[in-house]
Amino acid sequence: MTLAKVDQVLAKYGYRHDALIGIMQDLQRLENYLPPETIRYVSQRLEVPLTRLYHIATFYKSFSLEPRGRHIVRVCLGTACHLSGAVQTQEQIERSLQIKEGETTKDMMFSLETVNCLGTCALAPVTMVDEEYYGEATPGRVEKILSFYTETSGSVENEED
Amino acid sequence: MKKINSASDLEDFRKAILQERDPAKKIVRICNTGCRGSGSIRVADAFEHQIRAENLQGRVVIKRTGCHGFCEIGPVLVIEPDNILYQRVKPDDAAEILSETILKGNLIERLLYQDPENGERISPEADIPFYRNQRKMVSHRAGRIDPIDIDDYIAEGGYTALSKALTTMSPVEIIDTVEASGLRGRGGGGFPAGRKWRSCRAAEGIVKYVIANGDEGDPGAFMDRSLMEGDPHSILEGMIIGGYAIGANEGFIYVRDEYPIAVEHLSIAIEQAESYGLLGKNILGSGFDFTLEINRGAGAFVCGESTALMNSLEGKVGEPRAKYIHTVESGLWERPSNLNNVETWANVPLIINRGAERYAETGTQGSKGTKIFSLVGKVRNTGLVEVPMGITLGEIIYDIGGGIRKDKGFKAVQTGGPSGGCIPASKLDMPVDYDSLKEVGSMMGSGGLIVMDENSCMVDVAKYFIGFLLYESCGKCVPCREGLKQMHEILSNISEGHGEEGDVALLEEISHLMIEASLCALGGSAPNPVLSTIRYFPDEYKAHIVDKKCQAGVCRNLFEYFIDETLCDGCTLCRKKCPEGAVSGEKKQVHVIDPAKCVNCGICFSLCKKEAVRVR
Numbered sequence: 001m002t003l004a005k006v007d008q009v010l011a012k013y014g015y016r017h018d019a020l021i022g023i024m025q026d027l028q029r030l031e032n033y034l035p036p037e038t039i040r041y042v043s044q045r046l047e048v049p050l051t052r053l054y055h056i057a058t059f060y061k062s063f064s065l066e067p068r069g070r071h072i073v074r075v076c077l078g079t080a081c082h083l084s085g086a087v088q089t090q091e092q093i094e095r096s097l098q099i100k101e102g103e104t105t106k107d108m109m110f111s112l113e114t115v116n117c118l119g120t121c122a123l124a125p126v127t128m129v130d131e132e133y134y135g136e137a138t139p140g141r142v143e144k145i146l147s148f149y150t151e152t153s154g155s156v157e158n159e160e161d
Numbered sequence: 162m163k164k165i166n167s168a169s170d171l172e173d174f175r176k177a178i179l180q181e182r183d184p185a186k187k188i189v190r191i192c193n194t195g196c197r198g199s200g201s202i203r204v205a206d207a208f209e210h211q212i213r214a215e216n217l218q219g220r221v222v223i224k225r226t227g228c229h230g231f232c233e234i235g236p237v238l239v240i241e242p243d244n245i246l247y248q249r250v251k252p253d254d255a256a257e258i259l260s261e262t263i264l265k266g267n268l269i270e271r272l273l274y275q276d277p278e279n280g281e282r283i284s285p286e287a288d289i290p291f292y293r294n295q296r297k298m299v300s301h302r303a304g305r306i307d308p309i310d311i312d313d314y315i316a317e318g319g320y321t322a323l324s325k326a327l328t329t330m331s332p333v334e335i336i337d338t339v340e341a342s343g344l345r346g347r348g349g350g351g352f353p354a355g356r357k358w359r360s361c362r363a364a365e366g367i368v369k370y371v372i373a374n375g376d377e378g379d380p381g382a383f384m385d386r387s388l389m390e391g392d393p394h395s396i397l398e399g400m401i402i403g404g405y406a407i408g409a410n411e412g413f414i415y416v417r418d419e420y421p422i423a424v425e426h427l428s429i430a431i432e433q434a435e436s437y438g439l440l441g442k443n444i445l446g447s448g449f450d451f452t453l454e455i456n457r458g459a460g461a462f463v464c465g466e467s468t469a470l471m472n473s474l475e476g477k478v479g480e481p482r483a484k485y486i487h488t489v490e491s492g493l494w495e496r497p498s499n500l501n502n503v504e505t506w507a508n509v510p511l512i513i514n515r516g517a518e519r520y521a522e523t524g525t526q527g528s529k530g531t532k533i534f535s536l537v538g539k540v541r542n543t544g545l546v547e548v549p550m551g552i553t554l555g556e557i558i559y560d561i562g563g564g565i566r567k568d569k570g571f572k573a574v575q576t577g578g579p580s581g582g583c584i585p586a587s588k589l590d591m592p593v594d595y596d597s598l599k600e601v602g603s604m605m606g607s608g609g610l611i612v613m614d615e616n617s618c619m620v621d622v623a624k625y626f627i628g629f630l631l632y633e634s635c636g637k638c639v640p641c642r643e644g645l646k647q648m649h650e651i652l653s654n655i656s657e658g659h660g661e662e663g664d665v666a667l668l669e670e671i672s673h674l675m676i677e678a679s680l681c682a683l684g685g686s687a688p689n690p691v692l693s694t695i696r697y698f699p700d701e702y703k704a705h706i707v708d709k710k711c712q713a714g715v716c717r718n719l720f721e722y723f724i725d726e727t728l729c730d731g732c733t734l735c736r737k738k739c740p741e742g743a744v745s746g747e748k749k750q751v752h753v754i755d756p757a758k759c760v761n762c763g764i765c766f767s768l769c770k771k772e773a774v775r776v777r
Binding site for chain 2 (some may be wrong): 092095133
């Protein structure tokens, strides 16, 4: 990441300390994670202790200190999804991609994450891949959903069934 | 854009918008927020494409609205003025809807809602039982207006409450009105809003803040999401009125990072309100200045707690502060701060417009107005419902929700999110209000109603919530941090078949300690899911601990899948898809699962169209 881009983000928030969470979210969007050199740079530019930045980065679930894959698979583990078998969906994705929650496949194609609730409970169980929602994502449909991303290398239409 | 400088300006502006509209033009309202998950954007695109192709711009307009509530049958669209509702619409249906319904006025049978009881097709929208039994007061605009067009909000009477409040009422009169209305916090606590406002107004300090809590972290609840996405100006309007009443010139809206559409729509709403002069300096010529800012959360459940949220707003980690310091006196930046939930703020314009007395006609003695619930889980009609306080749980689940899916047996309804409890069938006649829910060991919470059937395991539900809270506990105070860890271990043991006698008593003991000694509400209410399931479903705990059985088929070690030979038609799907090769059988012959190879992954269970895969 070029540091000029980091400076752009910092400038957008007026170099304000209270905007740290927003700043870090925008920075994470640049490379899908927060690289150590970015965090160090922010610490120097804003004159904020490095510990505070790491405190925030590790406290909030949406920050990642590890590089993440090209596609982020998010399994919703909200109550409605849990009741509809979201854990089994998660396990099936883990088997299929051969990674555990929080990990990234070796080819850097997929990262698997879980979220508390996506707020689309009526379609439970829900799994999101990047910006696309997949309702009724039962274990039996995992293979098909993932295939959209492996076979077309990225750009995907939601299936019409 | 011309600024709106006074109450009469606003009125003139509204009239001008309405006058410009062509009453002969049909309007197709398509949910483009909640229904995105079922492909509604492509439906709206298909309509617009078709309208251009057929040159119908003068006859019909597509309106991309927020949530209509009935998510189950999405993508949903409604055609005005006749309010014809079409369900599960596909992009390919656009051309037919335009030619048949819009141009010729014919109904398309297959797209109409079908009553599951008698198979009848129903139109208009208001006659569908799901809608007929609701009372939409706060959420009524969400599926009607274009949320990113302030003119649409103003045309529907938006900002009249602000104009009334700023030009005809004193701050104290507004607080009196809100207090008399009986409005209680919709985020879960149920604290009287008027009283909070009064304390904040009375608190010492020149700079004060109002805050909207849009960190809807309760899994299973999404009504705040639908308000922020579908009717963002109603929240803004409530907050500006609140700022004026309390004496605050700055406001903050804290939104979960998981709700990108909400952030987008609120940002647009703020920009538009600023450009009209409804936010900023000297609003409507009243001399009152007010600005609003959006802050995004970052995926921490505890930030829905007011003091943790304020820490987060300051750019710190979201750890709660001690409760004896009241946030209305010392909150954000140690200044008096009034925090209300998004839905609470959206109630304010309604109260100002109707007056306290009329508002309070709806509801019960202690709980006034309506409440939006998200009705999800094993119920037939899932979605968002708005009902008067005091309606019974049974009415919501059966009259509006249409009963349990696949006609299975009702087991419990979980309310109040992770801090709430599970309510059994014997309490279905209970009125839904803040106090009654507390009496039965649950709480209102933000309004998630998660319906559970015979395939839901109560021990697993308790373990689920405790596991959730264990992860989300900030770890600052010992009772919450350690109590949750121990409870989770005990519940895991029970669900894995290693439960021991005395486990239940131990769970209760830890629960009572946590209630007494935790720092914030997260720990203090965390035992509710455990205590309520122990209270209402003791037999299920016993079955797990003593008999080592999970009748619901959830706890992995305590059941096995088998194929019901009377139902299996030998389609071979389960055999083909089984990752462990545990299913055997010839085509058109009954299949068999080998328990020694089966890992209970659930693939066959979820795939079988005959529901022949069962649990024992």
